[in-house]
Amino acid sequence: MSPTPLNADTPGPDPAESERLRRWRLVLGDPADGPCGRPAGRDARIDSALGALYDTGSDAAPDGAAPRGATLGESSPRVARWLGEVRELFPSRTVHVMQADALDLLGLRRMLLDPGLTEAVRPDVHLAAAVLALADSLPEEARAPARALVRTVTRGLEERLADRTRSRLRGALDRSARTRRPRTAADVDWHATIRRNLRHYVPERGVLVPASIVGRARSGPGVRGDVLLAVDQSGSMAASAVYAGVFASVLASLRTLRTRLIAFGTDVADLTDLIADPVDALFGASLGGGTDIDRALAYCERLITRPAETVLVLISDLHEGGPPEAMLRRLAALRTSGVRVVVLPALSDDGTPAYEPGTAAALAALDVPAFACSPDDFPDMMAAALEGRSLAAWAEEHGADGG
Numbered sequence: 001m002s003p004t005p006l007n008a009d010t011p012g013p014d015p016a017e018s019e020r021l022r023r024w025r026l027v028l029g030d031p032a033d034g035p036c037g038r039p040a041g042r043d044a045r046i047d048s049a050l051g052a053l054y055d056t057g058s059d060a061a062p063d064g065a066a067p068r069g070a071t072l073g074e075s076s077p078r079v080a081r082w083l084g085e086v087r088e089l090f091p092s093r094t095v096h097v098m099q100a101d102a103l104d105l106l107g108l109r110r111m112l113l114d115p116g117l118t119e120a121v122r123p124d125v126h127l128a129a130a131v132l133a134l135a136d137s138l139p140e141e142a143r144a145p146a147r148a149l150v151r152t153v154t155r156g157l158e159e160r161l162a163d164r165t166r167s168r169l170r171g172a173l174d175r176s177a178r179t180r181r182p183r184t185a186a187d188v189d190w191h192a193t194i195r196r197n198l199r200h201y202v203p204e205r206g207v208l209v210p211a212s213i214v215g216r217a218r219s220g221p222g223v224r225g226d227v228l229l230a231v232d233q234s235g236s237m238a239a240s241a242v243y244a245g246v247f248a249s250v251l252a253s254l255r256t257l258r259t260r261l262i263a264f265g266t267d268v269a270d271l272t273d274l275i276a277d278p279v280d281a282l283f284g285a286s287l288g289g290g291t292d293i294d295r296a297l298a299y300c301e302r303l304i305t306r307p308a309e310t311v312l313v314l315i316s317d318l319h320e321g322g323p324p325e326a327m328l329r330r331l332a333a334l335r336t337s338g339v340r341v342v343v344l345p346a347l348s349d350d351g352t353p354a355y356e357p358g359t360a361a362a363l364a365a366l367d368v369p370a371f372a373c374s375p376d377d378f379p380d381m382m383a384a385a386l387e388g389r390s391l392a393a394w395a396e397e398h399g400a401d402g403g
Contacts, residue, residue, distance in 0.1 A: 099137035129238030172383035232316035264296035294327040307338035318356040343370035371400035
């Protein structure tokens with residue numbers, strides 16, 4: 001019998017049957033490729049996320065999580081990215097189920113509840129990020145150990161970074177408060193004035209003739225600068241979010257600096273009231289998947305009362321959930337108003353993440369600096385921003401990886 005020729009009367013694929021095969025393929029995994037077809041596009045990402053958690057018999061997990069039975073250990077950077085992917089791809093009810101399964105399949109529940117294992121694992125930023133991503137699914141008995149683990153990490157980061165950050169920023173705030181027209185002799189910074197005018201010293205007369213006078217503005221004990229840290233909660237930014245929480249706490253300890261911490265996914269969470277303790281701030285954000293940078297910037301915009309004294313640090317890989325035009329217009333408006341805006345695709349020791357290159361190029365056209373920054377360089381970068389120096393020049397000088 002010859003095959004029936006295709007023509008206009010030949011029925012096309014049954015949508016209901018196609019959807020049934022699609023769902024069975026996602027349930028059964030790779031063995032169902034033949035009868036059901038191989039997933040593509042978003043379905044391929046969903047399949048990878050499911051396989052990373054539930055597939056067995058693989059020596060190497062996809063670049064999303066560890067295989068079944070693995071512990072977090074060195075795989076924690078991939079676990080953090082996988083958790084972010086899950087929040088984006090699945091509805092909230094499914095996310096809670098997968099996170100609960102991940103507690104056991106990735107070994108996190110056992111590690112948190114076994115003091116011996118907790119002591120054997122060296123807590124690091126990525127492990128803290130993975131614990132934070134699963135915070136909503138932790139059983140009650142694991143919450144205290146989870147907070148203790150995150151506190152160990154944040155305390156270590158504070159010991160490494162806090163003193164230098166405070167020192168650099170106090171100096172920057174003092175320098176930014178200087179004026180060339182001090183009102184009285186009490187307002188003159190005599191040491192700075194002498195250093196600036198040493199070339200005008202007249203040896204034969206034993207006098208120094210000042211060509212300019214350096215003074216301090218009468219700012220008193222009040223706030224000299226405002227800082228807004230807006231932190232993307234997507235999976236690729238997990239380590240950056242931990243560092244941002246620590247830096248927010250350190251910055252908030254400076255009385256002459258007003259600091260706010262904003263976390264965002266598709267929703268926005270103002271964590272400013274919690275930043276005195278970075279652990280409280282980090283556990284305070286409970287956001288869904290997806291990314292709405294424009295919404296976060298709109299919230300920050302409402303908080304700004306002194307644009308010329310404000311530094312806005314957007315920590316994001318720039319993968320905007322919707323069209324980026326609104327976000328770019330808002331960033332341009334903020335910069336035009338006098339706000340010193342800087343975009344960090346990464347605030348971590350991991351190098352530059354996979355960020356959106358088209359958006360980074362558009363930022364460059366707006367003269368908004370965008371570059372990855374290590375935690376050790378962050379105090380110097382913030383000092384340059386508070387002093388009003390060119391951050392593009394700072395990034396080039398420090399070899400920061402920009403878009």
